[in-house]
Amino acid sequence: MKKSAIEHFVSKRAGTAINRFGMIKDGDKILVGVSGGKDSLTLLKVLKERQRWVPVKYAIKAIHVISDYEKDPGEKKMKLTSFFEEIGCDHVFKEVAISGKRNKRGREDCFWCAWNRRKAIFQACAEMGFGKVAFGHHKDDVVETILMNMIYNGEISSMNPVQPLFEGEVTLIRPLVLVEEKEIAKYAREAQLPVIRSTCPRSGDSRRALVKDIVSRLSREKQDVKSNIVRAPSRVKGEYITDMTERA
Numbered sequence: 168m169k170k171s172a173i174e175h176f177v178s179k180r181a182g183t184a185i186n187r188f189g190m191i192k193d194g195d196k197i198l199v200g201v202s203g204g205k206d207s208l209t210l211l212k213v214l215k216e217r218q219r220w221v222p223v224k225y226a227i228k229a230i231h232v233i234s235d236y237e238k239d240p241g242e243k244k245m246k247l248t249s250f251f252e253e254i255g256c257d258h259v260f261k262e263v264a265i266s267g268k269r270n271k272r273g274r275e276d277c278f279w280c281a282w283n284r285r286k287a288i289f290q291a292c293a294e295m296g297f298g299k300v301a302f303g304h305h306k307d308d309v310v311e312t313i314l315m316n317m318i319y320n321g322e323i324s325s326m327n328p329v330q331p332l333f334e335g336e337v338t339l340i341r342p343l344v345l346v347e348e349k350e351i352a353k354y355a356r357e358a359q360l361p362v363i364r365s366t367c368p369r370s371g372d373s374r375r376a377l378v379k380d381i382v383s384r385l386s387r388e389k390q391d392v393k394s395n396i397v398r399a400p401s402r403v404k405g406e407y408i409t410d411m412t413e414r415a
Contacts, residue, residue, distance in 0.1 A: 171357045177350055181213045181342045182221075188328040190340040191299075195225040197340070198297040200288050201258075203231065203247055203363030205355035206303030210343055212358060214301065215254050227301075229258040230291055232284045234265045243363055250361050259295075263287040292337050304341045307348040310396045311378045319374060323400050347393065 170178075185191050199214060201207040214227050231247055233240045244260060251258040265283045292300050309326045316324045330339040343351065355362055385392045 173350065173353045173357055177209065177343075177346055177354045178213050178216065180345045180350075181210075182217065184328060184345045185217075185340075185342050188340075188344075190329055190342060191223055191225050193223050193225070195223075195299055196297040197225060197227045197299045197301050198288065198292045198295070199227055199229050199301045200285075200303070201229045201231050201247065202303075202365075203243060204303075204365065205351055205360065205362045206305060206343065206348075208250070208303075208360040208362060209351050209354050209358075210301060210303040211256060212254060212360065214342065215256050227256065228295070228297065229256050230288055231258070231260050232287045233260055233262045234280070234284065235263075236265060236280070246361050246363060259291065261287050261291055289332070289337060297337075299338045299340055301340050301342060303343055303351075305343045305346050305348050305351055306393060306397065307379070307382070309344060310382055310393045311375055313396055313400060314378050314382070315374060318378070323403075325397075325400055 191197070197214070199207070199211050201211055211229055218225065218227060229251055231244070233244065248258070263283055265280050288300060304326055313323070313325045316322050326341065326344070328341050328344045332339055382392065
């Protein structure tokens with residue numbers, strides 16, 4: 168089947184990120200986190216297609232974490248299995264109990280849920296001998312993370328395209344970091360990906376959702392808002408910054 172313009176665009180942008188940041192090297196074994204959403208399905212399809220023609224040889228395997236929040240994990244597992252087999256990708260499912268567990272503050276929040284899911288993926292990575300984990304974070308995720316860290320944590324930090332973890336035992340890569348969410352949404356539609364909507368009871372009710380709405384409003388007024396936010400941490404003008412921390 169002939170690729171559409173958006174499929175070519177997203178694949179090219181992913182390739183640019185992979186090459187610019189040195190994400191994938193010959194002989195890499197990459198575990199791709201697949202939630203079933205548009206971002207992770209797009210990432211997996213792009214990496215699988217690139218695997219066929221790029222000179223760098225690497226292995227990929229999809230992993231989906233099933234939590235006890237799932238309303239119908241059987242149906243979701245069936246849909247994902249069908250997709251994995253259709254694109255010829257090895258895959259594994261891992262179950263994790265999240266409901267009822269609470270963080271140190273005694274809360275069940277989105278960050279805590281995500282942390283437990285990622286922990287399961289990193290554990291699987293170590294068990295299966297994979298050196299890299301790929302997540303479908305895109306440009307909008309980077310923008311929102313920068314703003315969230317400023318607003319809620321009072322710090323300047325972001326999502327790195329490549330992030331060594333556990334003293335270098337595992338490296339996290341984000342091949343879609345140069346692609347905007349709206350472009351991924353269009354890719355998913357035109358590629359007819361079997362996107363599975365989140366069944367999380369807290370979906371859409373988070374700090375990230377609030378920041379996403381703020382960025383959306385700003386972008387309607389100024390087109391390059393997202394690019395400006397992404398560039399900001401690397402363009403700090405020290406002479407115009409003073410430590411204004413309140414001290415007792």
